[in-house]
Amino acid sequence: MNMFTLAQKSLLNRKSTVLLTLLTIAVSVMLLLGVERIRTQAKASFANTISGTDLIVGARTGSTNLLLYSVFRIGHATHNVSWQSYENIKKHRTVKWSIPLSLGDSHKGFPVLGTTTDYFEHYKFGKKQHLTFAQGHAFEKPFDIVLGAAIAKKLGYKLNDKIVVSHGAGNTSFHHHDEHPFTVAGILKPTGTPLDKTLHLPIIAIDKMHGSSTNTQNLDHDHDHDHDHDHHNHDIDLIGEPKQITAFLLGLNSRIGVLSLQRSINTDANLTKNEALLAIIPGLTLRQLWEMLSMVEQVLLVISGFVVVSGLLGMLTSLLTSLNQRRRELAILRSLGARPWQIGMLLVSESVLLTATGCIIGIGLLYAVQLATAAQLQELSGLQLSLTWLTQHEILLIAGVLLSGLLVGLIPAWRAYKYSLSDGMSIRV
Numbered sequence: 143m144n145m146f147t148l149a150q151k152s153l154l155n156r157k158s159t160v161l162l163t164l165l166t167i168a169v170s171v172m173l174l175l176g177v178e179r180i181r182t183q184a185k186a187s188f189a190n191t192i193s194g195t196d197l198i199v200g201a202r203t204g205s206t207n208l209l210l211y212s213v214f215r216i217g218h219a220t221h222n223v224s225w226q227s228y229e230n231i232k233k234h235r236t237v238k239w240s241i242p243l244s245l246g247d248s249h250k251g252f253p254v255l256g257t258t259t260d261y262f263e264h265y266k267f268g269k270k271q272h273l274t275f276a277q278g279h280a281f282e283k284p285f286d287i288v289l290g291a292a293i294a295k296k297l298g299y300k301l302n303d304k305i306v307v308s309h310g311a312g313n314t315s316f317h318h319h320d321e322h323p324f325t326v327a328g329i330l331k332p333t334g335t336p337l338d339k340t341l342h343l344p345i346i347a348i349d350k351m352h353g354s355s356t357n358t359q360n361l362d363h364d365h366d367h368d369h370d371h372d373h374h375n376h377d378i379d380l381i382g383e384p385k386q387i388t389a390f391l392l393g394l395n396s397r398i399g400v401l402s403l404q405r406s407i408n409t410d411a412n413l414t415k416n417e418a419l420l421a422i423i424p425g426l427t428l429r430q431l432w433e434m435l436s437m438v439e440q441v442l443l444v445i446s447g448f449v450v451v452s453g454l455l456g457m458l459t460s461l462l463t464s465l466n467q468r469r470r471e472l473a474i475l476r477s478l479g480a481r482p483w484q485i486g487m488l489l490v491s492e493s494v495l496l497t498a499t500g501c502i503i504g505i506g507l508l509y510a511v512q513l514a515t516a517a518q519l520q521e522l523s524g525l526q527l528s529l530t531w532l533t534q535h536e537i538l539l540i541a542g543v544l545l546s547g548l549l550v551g552l553i554p555a556w557r558a559y560k561y562s563l564s565d566g567m568s569i570r571v
Contacts, residue, residue: 148488148491149488149491149492149495150495152471152488152492153492153495153496156464159460159464160460160496162456162460163456163457163460163496163500164496164499164500164503165503166452166453166456166457166500167453167454167456167457167496167497167499167500167501167503167504167543167547168500168501168503168504168507169449169453169504169507170449170450170452170453170454170500170504170543171450171453171500171501171503171504171505171508171540171543172504172505172507172508172511173446173449173450174446174447174449174450174504174539174543175504175505175508175532175536175539175540176446176508176511176512177442177443177445177446178443178446178535178536178539179508179512179527179536180527181439181442181443182533182535183527183528185432187334187335188214188428188431188432189425189428190267190268190269190334190335191213191214191267191335191336191337192213192265192266192267192335192424193266193267193268193269193270193271194264194266194270194393195265195266195391195392195393195424196392196393196394196397196400196423197391197392197394197400197403197404197407197421197422197423197424198212198213198389198390198391198392198421198422198424198427199223199231199389199390199391199392199407199419199420199421199422200212200219200223200388200389200390200419200420201219201220201221201222201223201389201417201418201419201420202221202418202419202420203219203220203221203420205420205422205427205430206427206430206431206434207220208389208420208422208427209422209424209427209428209431211245211388211389212243212245212388212389212391213336213424214336215245215253215336215339215340218245218246219245219388219389222386222387222388223386223387223388223389223390223417223419224385224386224415224417225383225384225385225386225387226415227414227415227417227419228240228242228387228390230413230414230415231390231392231407231413231414232390234403234406234413236394236395236396236399236402236403237392237393237394237395237403238393238394238395239260239263239264239392239393240260240390240391240392240393241257241258241260241261241264241265241390241391242256242257242258242345242384242387242390243255243256243257243387243388243389243390243391244256244257244345244348244384244387244388245388245389246309246388247307247308247309247348247351248307248308249293249305249306249307249308249341250297250308252290252293252339252340252341253336253339253340253341254307254340254341254342254343255340255341255342255343256342256343256344256345256347256348256387257342257343257344257345258344258345258380258381259280259281259380261273261342262280262288264391264393265391267333267335267337268333268334271333273330273331273333273337274330274331275328275329275330275331276291276329276330276331276332277300277301277328277329278301278326278327278328278329279327279328280327280328281327281328281342281343281344281380282327282380283325283327283380284344284346284347284350284379284380285322285323285324285325285343285347286324286325286326286327286328286343286344287305287324287325287326287327287341287342287343288326288327288328288329288330288341288342288343289326289328289329289330289341289342290329290330290333290337290338290339290340290341290342291329291330291331291332291333291338292332292338292339293338293339293340293341294326294329299326299329300326301326301327301328301329302325302326303325303326304323304324304325304326305323305324305325305326305341306322306323306324307322307324307341307343307351309351309352322347322350322351324343324347344380344381345380345381345382345384345387346379346380346381346382346384348384349382349383349384349385350382392421400423403421404421404422404423407419407420407421408420408421450543450546451546453500454497454543454546454547454550455550457493457496457497457500457547457550458550458553458554461489461492461493461551461553461554462553462554462557465554465557465558472485472558475488482559483559485555485558485559486555486556486558486559487555488555488558489551489554489555489558490548490551490552490555491551492551493547493548493550493551493552493554493555494544494547494548494551496547497543497544497546497547497548497550497551498544498547500547501540501543501544505532505540509529512527512529513529516529
């Protein structure tokens with residue numbers, strides 16, 4: 143009978159204590175891997191929110207703040223950008239496409255984004271994936287609206303439903319634009335990004351609601367009689383003449399000109415119409431954001447590490463406590479010819495078996511919890527956790543836990559070895 147088989151039979155004789163020890167280690171491993179998976183996939187989710195955009199331009203503020211409110215819908219803009227400056231920069235020889243963004247309204251706590259149809263053509267997420275529609279199409283009339291997947295699912299909206307937008311970005315608004323209801327024209331497929339919780343409508347509708355456009359005299363007429371027009375008529379004005387927007391995205395003809403145009407926007411008063419604007423590179427700013435949050439990541443890892451340590455200490459306590467109760471078992475093994483080092487190896491084998499089994503159960507618990515809570519987690523935080531195989535880093539973490547379990551097992555093994563050398567196997571505790 144080999145050592146691991148003997149260790150297994152020995153553990154089965156102490157089922158109650160062993161089950162509690164296994165549960166402690168399993169929960170510890172589940173928390174360690176869970177924190178690591180949330181950390182890495184949250185980072186990937188942030189990075190996948192925007193792709194293929196060379197510059198984001200907004201009013202002069204912090205680069206992180208501009209990225210957060212324009213892409214992640216977190217926070218608010220300190221100032222707006224004049225439409226004249228947007229048009230001027232849009233005509234720059236290096237610019238291939240541009241997407242204006244107008245924020246500030248909401249619907250039942252969800253952000254409303256005013257933009258153009260270029261948004262659905264040029265905006266990319268993930269690995270340069272284009273936006274696609276689960277139902278319907280992009281807005282084609284001034285009071286069409288396109289919903290993110292999470293909004294349509296949570297609020298139960300369908301195509302052609304009527305929606306009233308509220309002024310302000312909070313959950314509570316005292317000013318509802320009841321005079322301008324919108325019709326759901328399309329519902330986007332899930333992206334796992336803040337787009338899933340965003341309502342998209344034409345910029346001209348934003349100006350009409352706020353009474354700032356100068357080219358909307360026939361807007362109500364067009365809206366009231368839109369059924370008389372061709373459903374795919376793209377000649378309808380969806381922009382108007384807005385005075386200002388919140389920010390805009392730029393795609394360039396060549397990546398070579400990114401730094402040059404960024405410097406021009408940040409410093410050239412003629413290009414920006416004497417406005418204090420800021421242009422940022424999304425990928426670079428996102429990297430800076432994660433560097434700022436690196437301390438939080440480290441704290442999470444340390445906390446999960448302490449949880450694992452507590453589980454291993456529980457196992458050590460269990461093994462040390464059982465030594466005094468196992469004097470008869472160890473004496474019998476010695477009488478059958480077991481050497482002191484073999485007694486020590488038995489304790490080490492028990493420790494490794496407990497740790498390995500606890501890791502396997504912990505991995506199973508991780509996947510079970512992930513399956514059970516994935517939908518709720520995405521709904522509450524927008525974080526979409528992929529059910530993937532263990533990564534190389536996660537495997538290294540498990541290997542570290544196994545090694546720690548082996549080292550912890552050396553302590554009771556050494557005590558058992560020493561006691562087995564004494565006459566009569568008298569164990570002093």
